[in-house]
Amino acid sequence: MNTILDLIQKRLVFADGGFGSLLIERGFPGGIPEEWNLSHPGAVESIHLDYYRAGSDYVHANTFGSNRVKLAAEGPGAAALAVRCTAAGVAAARRARHAAGGGDRFVALDVGPTGKLLAPLGDLAFEDAVAAFAEQIRAGADAGADFVSIETMGDIYELKAAVLAAKENCSLPVFATVAFGTNGKLLTGADPAAVVALLEGLGVDALGLNCGLGPDMAAPLAAEFVRLSSLPVIVKPNAGLPRVEAGRTVYDVGPDDFAALMTEIARAGARVLGGCCGTTPAHLAALRRACGGIAPLPVTRKSRTWVSCATHAVELCDATPAIVGERINPTGKKRFQLALREGDFPYILRQGLEQRDAGAHVLDVNVGVPGLDETALLPRTVRELQAVVDLPLQLDTSDPAAMEAALRACAGKPMVNSVSGKAASLAAVLPLVRKYGGVAVGLCLDDSGIPDTAEGRLAVARRIVLAAEDAGIDRRDIVIDPLCLSVSAEPRAADVTLRAIELVRKELGVGCILGVSNVSFGLPRRETVNAAFLLLALRAGLTAAIVNPCNAPVLDAYRTYRALLGLDPHCEEYIRTHAGLPPAAPAAPIPSASAPAQPASPTPPADGPGALADAVRRGLKAEAARLAADALAAPTDPLALIDGAIVPALDDVGRQFEAGTLYLPQLLVAADAASAAFEEIKKNLAASGTARESAGRVVLATVKGDVHDIGKNIVRALLENYGFDVLDLGKDVPPERIADTAARENIRLVGLSALMTTTVPAMEETIRQLRARCPDCKVMVGGAVLTQDCADRIGADFYGRDAMTSVRYALSLFGRPRAE
C-alpha cells in the first residue's frame, strides 16, 4: 500500500470538500460540530463516505476546531472534550475509509485555527497555542490518522505554532494550507512568499491554500505557490465568494464550473486538489472527472535563498544583495548595554526602525551582555522587534540555548548567525536550523582558527555545507561568511576574502555574507574604505552585507553598484533615494516630529537652557535633542539641565494642561520632546558611568481582563520624564502578579488602569491583594471607566482623573528630589 506521500509523487491527489453545510443537511442544529463525532458518529461517517465515493483520495476528519482553546467556553472540561472529539472524529473517518474499500484512501487529522489572536495583538501566548495543538495532534495520531492537515490559517505565527506542534508530537506527514483574503494576503498581512519560506523551513510535506477565495481568485495565488515552492502545492478553494441569502450563506459556483476552473489550476502545477466551504461531493466528483486524466507537472526544487518575517520574504541573491543592519548589538556600546540592562526596549526598537528606514532588508539581533540571561533576553527582543519592525531577523548568538529560544519565538524564517567549521558548533547549530528553518551563516573558521588562504577558507566552507546537507538542510539555506581581517594588520586580508567569495560561489554554489567593516579597523575615514570594499565584495559575488545602513557612504555604494550593473531598473531606487523622496518601505512613514504644538513664544532664546525649555514646551523633538546634546558638549552638568530646563518646562506645560489652556496632544508632544532630551542625557551619563537619581519606583499595570493600555502608557511616559523608575507590568495583568511584584520590590506606589466596566472587579481584587501583601503601598487608579466615587468604593488611595494629576500625586508622595 502507498502512503499519501507515495501517491502524491505519482499523480494528482484529490482531497475532499466542504463539511459544515452537509452536517446541517443531516440535522446539525448549530453549536460545536466536533461534538457530533460523539453524539452522531454515523452522520459524520456518512459524509466522509460520500466524499470517498465521489473520488476523494483523502478526507479531513471532523476535527477542525477540536482544540482546547477553541472549546474554552466548555469550561474546565475543554481539554478532555477536545481529545475525545478528536479521537472520535478520526475513528469515524477511518470507518468510512474501510466502508469505501480501504486501499489507497487516507484520513487526515484536520487542524484548524484556535479562533484566538496570538500575542502581542491578541492574548494567546505562542507556547499556549503550541500546547493546544500538541494535545489535539497526539490524540489524532493515536487514533490512527494517516497525516496532519493544518488548514485555514490566517496568521503566520499561529501557523508556525501548529506545524511545530505536529513536528514535535507525531512522525506523520504534515500538510499546511492558509486562507488568503481577496487582497492576496493573510489576515495578518503575509504574502505567499512569506508562507512558503516559513513552511518549507519548518519542513512540511505539502503546502498551499484553502478557503477564503473561489477557484478563479485562487488561481494566480496557486501559480505563485508553484513558482516559489519546492513542495507539492495544495489548492482547496471555496465554491466562489459567500453571499448571504435569506439569512443563509450560499456559494454560487456549481460542480461543473468549479471543476473547469480547477483544471486550469491543475495544469499550472498544483498537485493536490479539493474544495472548501460550499463544495460538496458533487463538486469533488466533477473535479475528479475533469482532472483525473491530467498528467501532473513535476515538482521542482527551487534553489533560491529566502528569509522571511510575518509579512514578507527577502531573497538573498545577486540582483538584490541583502543589507543586514548591524546596529542591534551592544558590543562596545555603553548606551546599548544600559538599554539592555534596564529593559529599555523602546531604545532597541528605535535602532531597528532607523535601520529599516535607512534601507536595511534584514536586522541582525545580538543582545549578548555579560551578566544578562541571553536565553530570556534574545527571544524577548525578537518578540518585541517583530511586533514593530516588519523585517526578517538575523539571530546572532553563540549560545545554542538562546538560539533555540529565539528560533521558536521568531514569526518567520530567520538567518542563524552562526555556525562554524568547529565540530561542536556544527553539532549544536545545524539540528536547530533543520528543525525550525532558517538560513545558516557558516563562518570560515574551525578548531585551528581562520585559514590564511582563500583555498583554506573554501575547505572549511565545503565542510560546513556538506555537514548541513548531512543534517538534512538544503544547501540553498546556507550562506558562507568568508570573514575578513583588518587590512591595516594584514595587507592581504581583503584580497584573500574577495577570492574566497569567488571560490565559494563557484565551487559550492551557495551565497556569501560578510561583515564589511572589519576590513577598515585601525584606519582613518573607515566609511570610505568600507564603501570601496563593499563594492569589490559585491562584484566578487556577495549576496548579503552586514553593515550599518545609517552610514550614508556605504548605502550609497550599494545603490550605485546596483544602478551601474543594471540591477536597479531605470536606476529607479538610486534616483528615488537621491531625489530625497521616501523609499518604498512596506510600513507607514514616520511622521514629522518638527511641527510645533502651539504658537511659538515671542522670541525664544537661541541657545542654552532657556532654548531647551522652550523646545520642550513647544514639543520640538529634534530641536530638544540637539539643544541638549549641545549643552552637554559645552559641557553643562546633566543634572542642572534636567532641573534647570526640562522639568520646569514640563511643569509649565502640565500646569497649562490642568488649567485647560492646553490639551492632551500638546502635553504629550512636550513629553516626547523631553524624552528626546533625556535620551541625550542618558547617553552622556552612560558614557561617564553615572545615572540620574531616581525620584522613586512605581509599579504600573492595566488590570486583568483589559487590553487597553494607552492610558497607562501615557502615565508611564510622564512619570519617567519626572525621573521615576517605572516597573511596567503591561496589560491584562493578574492581581497576584501585581501584588507579588509590589511586595518583592518593596514598592510604595502602584498605579492601576482600566478602561472597561467589566474589569473594575479585577481592579478591586488587585487592591484587596495589595492591601493584604503590602499594607504601606499606596494605590492610584485611573482609566475611562473610573470616577472618584468608583475609586473610593473599590478602596483606592487616589483617583487620577488624567495623566498629570497622577504625576502630581506621585511627586507629593515621594517628595520632589530636585527641581523647582
Next chain:
Amino acid sequence: MKFGGRDALRFLGVRGEPDGALRGRLADAAERVFAAAAPDWTARLLPLRTDGDALDFGNGTLAFRSRDLARNLRGCDRAFLFAATLGAGVDRLVRGREAVGEMADAALLQAVAGEIADSLCRDVVAELARNPAVAGCRLRPRFSPGYGDCSLSIQPAFLAALDATRRVGIALTGANLMVPTKSVTAFVGVGQPTETPE
C-alpha cells in the same frame, strides 16, 4: 469612511478649536490610519422573538436577556447583527509608535482610529438599510454588546453567529474584548414598514 476630526478631538479631551499644528497632526495621523486599515465587515439579518427582556435571534442562534436592548428593539421582529473591523494593521501601527516611546503620536492615532471605526459603522448601517429585504423599514440606532445591561458575555455567540473570526478576523480575548481592538459588533433592529418616525 470619512474623517473630520471632531470625534478624535473629543476623545483627546480637546475643547474649542484646535490650532493649525494640531490640525496638521490629525490629518497626518488620519492618512496613516487609512493606509494601515483593512476595513471589513460581515452581517446577518435574523428573525427576532422577544418576551419581556428575553431576546431570541435566529431561533436559538443567539438568545439572552437584556432590558436595554429589548427597549431598543421594541416592535422589531427582525434585526441585523454586524461585526466590523479596521483590521490588525491599525493595532500594529498604534502599538509600533507606543513601543518606541512616541506617546503623543500613539494617542493621536488611537483617537483618530476610533473616529474612523465609527465612520465605518455608519457606512455599514447605511449599506444594511439598502438591503432589499428591509425596504421601507426604519432601522433602529445600532446597539453594541457592552451597552447598558447587555453583557459582553454574549460576544462569543455573537461572533460565532456571524462566523466573524474566519470571515473578518475578529477574535476575542479571555475577557471577551475584541482584537483587533478597532472592531465593533452591534445589533440594528428592523422596524415594521408601517412604523412612523419617532
